[in-house]
Amino acid sequence: MKGPDMTYSHSRLGALDRRRQLLLPVIAIALLLLAGGVLIGPRLAGAPRSATPAAGQGIDKAVLGTEVSAVAPDRVLILQRRTFAPGAASGDHAADGPVVLYVESGQVTFEVVDGAATVTRADGTTEDLMSGKEASLSAGDEVSYDQGVVHNVYNEGSLPAVTLESRFNPSPTAATATPTS
Numbered sequence: 001m002k003g004p005d006m007t008y009s010h011s012r013l014g015a016l017d018r019r020r021q022l023l024l025p026v027i028a029i030a031l032l033l034l035a036g037g038v039l040i041g042p043r044l045a046g047a048p049r050s051a052t053p054a055a056g057q058g059i060d061k062a063v064l065g066t067e068v069s070a071v072a073p074d075r076v077l078i079l080q081r082r083t084f085a086p087g088a089a090s091g092d093h094a095a096d097g098p099v100v101l102y103v104e105s106g107q108v109t110f111e112v113v114d115g116a117a118t119v120t121r122a123d124g125t126t127e128d129l130m131s132g133k134e135a136s137l138s139a140g141d142e143v144s145y146d147q148g149v150v151h152n153v154y155n156e157g158s159l160p161a162v163t164l165e166s167r168f169n170p171s172p173t174a175a176t177a178t179p180t181s
Contacts, residue, residue, distance in 0.1 A: 058088030064164075068171055078167040084108055089154035095147055097169040102142040106161025108153050109136050115149030 060083040069075045075097065084106070092113045101110070110117065111134035119127045122140025129135055129143070137143060145151065155161045 058085035059083065059090065060085075069168075072168075074171055075168055076171045078165075078169060080165045080167065082163050082165065084153070084155035084161045084163070086155055086158050086160065090152055092150055092152050094150045095145055095167075097147045097167055098145070099168075100142060100144045100166045101137075101153070102164045102166075103137045103139050104162040104164050105139050106155065106159055107136060107138050107157050108155050108161045108163060109134050110143045111152045111154070112145070113150040113152060115145065115151070117143050117145035117149060117151065119143045 062081045062083075063078060064081055065077075065079040067077045069077060081104070110119070110129070112129045112131055114131050116131070117129045119129060119135045119137065120142050121127075122138070127135065135143070153163070
């Protein structure tokens with residue numbers, strides 16, 4: 001309550017200070033519990049830091065160019081950029097044709113589920129990947145593999161990763177074309 005000199009009395013200020021002294025720790029504890037539940041709780045439960053998108057989700061695909069081959073008219077050459085969000089994975093799938101995958105930025109993991117692939121590092125060293133093996137690929141690294149190789153590409157990092165992929169896939173029109181006599 002204000003006294004005759006228009007200032008709050010000491011007893012009123014003392015009550016406000018006691019409330020603040022009690023309220024501030026309660027707010028601080030609540031914020032810590034909230035942050036702990038969001039940041040620490042899932043990791044204690046064995047969950048990943050962020051929700052993992054379903055296979056194929058979280059991947060932005062942009063076709064940069066396509067050309068039907070003159071020497072193999074049943075094939076189409078495709079140049080594609082894929083941006084993998086953190087946690088995104090292509091899911092296990094077979095390659096439709098031979099592929100060269102180049103990491104433009106970020107880091108992805110390439111896993112061979114069935115078949116074989118060859119990794120060429122930015123420094124020129126190579127390594128063979130067989131079924132059940134995986135390799136972490138950074139900017140400047142590339143992996144090449146043939147048609148039918150079952151693989152998965154995923155981003156375990158906290159930043160997006162960008163790959164450029166050259167594919168020599170069967171032409172969609174070749175599959176639907178009717179032979180002439």
